[in-house]
Amino acid sequence: MKLTLHIWRQKNSSEKGHFETYQLDNVIEDMSFLEMLDVLNEKLVLEGKEPIAFDHDCREGICGACSLTINGIPHGPEKATTTCQLHMRKFKDGDEIWIEPFRAKAFPVIKDLIVDRSAFDRIIQAGGFISVNTGQAPEANSILVPKQNAEKAMDAAQCIGCGACVAACPNGSAMLFVSAKVAHFAYLPQGQPERKLRVLKMVEQMQKEGFGNCSNMYECEAACPKEISVRNIALMFRDYLKASCSEEKLELVENE
Amino acid sequence: MGFFSYLRSTVLSKVVMAITGAIIVLYVIVHTAGNLLIYLGRDTLNSYSAFLHSLGPILWIIRIILIVSAILHIITSIKLKFENWRSKPTKYAVKNYLKAKFTSRTMIWTGLMILAFVIYHLLHFTIRVTNPQHYYPEFYQPHNAVSSVILERFDVYRMVVLGFQNPLISIVYIIGVITVGFHLDHAIQSMFQTLGYNQKHYFPTIQKCSTGIAIIIALCLVSIPISVMLGFVGGGI
Ligand code: HEM
Ligand code: SF4
Ligand code: FES
Numbered sequence: 431m432k433l434t435l436h437i438w439r440q441k442n443s444s445e446k447g448h449f450e451t452y453q454l455d456n457v458i459e460d461m462s463f464l465e466m467l468d469v470l471n472e473k474l475v476l477e478g479k480e481p482i483a484f485d486h487d488c489r490e491g492i493c494g495a496c497s498l499t500i501n502g503i504p505h506g507p508e509k510a511t512t513t514c515q516l517h518m519r520k521f522k523d524g525d526e527i528w529i530e531p532f533r534a535k536a537f538p539v540i541k542d543l544i545v546d547r548s549a550f551d552r553i554i555q556a557g558g559f560i561s562v563n564t565g566q567a568p569e570a571n572s573i574l575v576p577k578q579n580a581e582k583a584m585d586a587a588q589c590i591g592c593g594a595c596v597a598a599c600p601n602g603s604a605m606l607f608v609s610a611k612v613a614h615f616a617y618l619p620q621g622q623p624e625r626k627l628r629v630l631k632m633v634e635q636m637q638k639e640g641f642g643n644c645s646n647m648y649e650c651e652a653a654c655p656k657e658i659s660v661r662n663i664a665l666m667f668r669d670y671l672k673a674s675c676s677e678e679k680l681e682l683v684e685n686e
Numbered sequence: 687m688g689f690f691s692y693l694r695s696t697v698l699s700k701v702v703m704a705i706t707g708a709i710i711v712l713y714v715i716v717h718t719a720g721n722l723l724i725y726l727g728r729d730t731l732n733s734y735s736a737f738l739h740s741l742g743p744i745l746w747i748i749r750i751i752l753i754v755s756a757i758l759h760i761i762t763s764i765k766l767k768f769e770n771w772r773s774k775p776t777k778y779a780v781k782n783y784l785k786a787k788f789t790s791r792t793m794i795w796t797g798l799m800i801l802a803f804v805i806y807h808l809l810h811f812t813i814r815v816t817n818p819q820h821y822y823p824e825f826y827q828p829h830n831a832v833s834s835v836i837l838e839r840f841d842v843y844r845m846v847v848l849g850f851q852n853p854l855i856s857i858v859y860i861i862g863v864i865t866v867g868f869h870l871d872h873a874i875q876s877m878f879q880t881l882g883y884n885q886k887h888y889f890p891t892i893q894k895c896s897t898g899i900a901i902i903i904a905l906c907l908v909s910i911p912i913s914v915m916l917g918f919v920g921g922g923i
Contacts, residue, residue, distance in 0.1 A: 436779075449779065502782035528780040535773045598784070600791060602773035633697060642773030643696045643766045646876040647791065652784035661884045668882035670697045 431457045431523035435470065437482055438530045443538050443546075449528075459519040463506060464489060464496060466518055483542040491515040491655065494590030497597070498543055499530040504594035504653045512592065512655040532597035536604070536640045547593045549639035553608060554591075556635035560615060561623045573619050583617035586610045588656040598653035601642030606650035608636050609662035616669055626673035630682055633670055693765055702762050704877035706755040711874060713752055714866065715899075718906050724919060728843040732824055735842040760801065767794045790872040796865050803862030810849065817855075820848040846910070847920030856911035867904025871897050 433454045440447030454470050464486050471481035487495035496513040500506035506516045521527065529543065537545040595606035612629050615621025644663060651660045673679060692698040723731045738745060810816045824841035850856045875896035878884060913919040
């Protein structure tokens, strides 16, 4: 199939970017979206041009490295699918495709389609540790987890930290990501001792990084390749309110 | 900063939006029901109005709660909006929305339109400065009396009818209350999510009710100026 690609090119974070248009003729339906970009890059290299920089790693939908906003939707039009798992058979011959980086103030463009998502790492760090003993694996039945809680924790743990939620949100809010991380431990007994401190610190770091506020538009949930639910955000709000009235909050305020 | 330090927290700001919004939503529902009394005739509407005014201090307590809620709601929404614009400095060249609706993306604009409408509405019907020629006390003719007596109550019915007989005023009201409907479509379900009430088994129902209540309120309120203009209400005035 033949495609017309409008791709965002930007030398570095300080320079202004622009769209460049490429024609690609030899696209095969079975290629993934990233393989299609690989083919384009090979062509560019042969022509002596600068290849397009984009993020990728596992290419099997589990690492969260790939990104791209494709025709205005992070990870493209296919529901619950990362860009690396999106196949060209979802497009038609002659299609025009707009490819942009994930856009948000907290995700500055590094080059072309690559953005800096290290703000997420700092939020995770702010969350701190959980109190489990290291060493040998504990007896499996020593801490019981109700099945429904285990399932909710596992659903939240599916988040791969890709940042599509931030990219999709008109406010550039990271609520879905942060709430997935908060909920993941809030549903497990191992997460209880630091539960209040964790939500306070992660939300605080999220704000410091310059992410926007949540307006409950639920665009994040629709764009998320792992179908993380906004119910996690509701849980995070409940936890944050409880934590705001707790001794942990007092400690934080006094330590400042 | 004292009290306003809640503005520093994204979560607390949202909670203030939800609580102040809930107070105003409850008021809007009661106010809409009250307005529908116009269909029961002049006497019913005017006695309802006289009853409200007889509440005295209670009426003022309600007014103060509403004014404080409105001020907090507006200040907080503007702060949130400015931050949100800052967090998304570059727009996409192409953007396809999956779940965000027209009504959820335009809250600040419908909100500001409501603010303008509410100011006009207060000047018109509450402070009564925009059309002073419409304001009369009610003349009440007891059934067997020889001469008419002036009641100590205000003729709200006549004021509303005379107001809405002017198509320009009616159009302002129709646009105003449709805007309220747009705002509420997103707002009602949003406050449940913000306050942490979102579980699988009931939230889809809340979302449907949010749209349903918004449409019902808008239709009820729109019906009043339309009924007056068509002469169904107050034809004799
Ligand atoms: C009839 C009057 C009004 C009612 C009943 C109302 C009600 C509500 C409710 C219940 C919410 C949801 C809060 C949440 O997300 O949890 C909301 C959100 C909002 N309101 Fe209002 N409101 C009214 C007037 C206004 C006005 C005058 C403004 C003016 C600036 C405004 C601006 C907003 C904005 C921007 C939001 C979204 C905030 C966000 O989530 O980012 N509203 N409103
Ligand atoms: S919540 Fe979904 S969209 Fe957001 S970072 Fe996690 S996996 Fe990506
Ligand atoms: S490259 Fe790992 S999820 Fe796409």
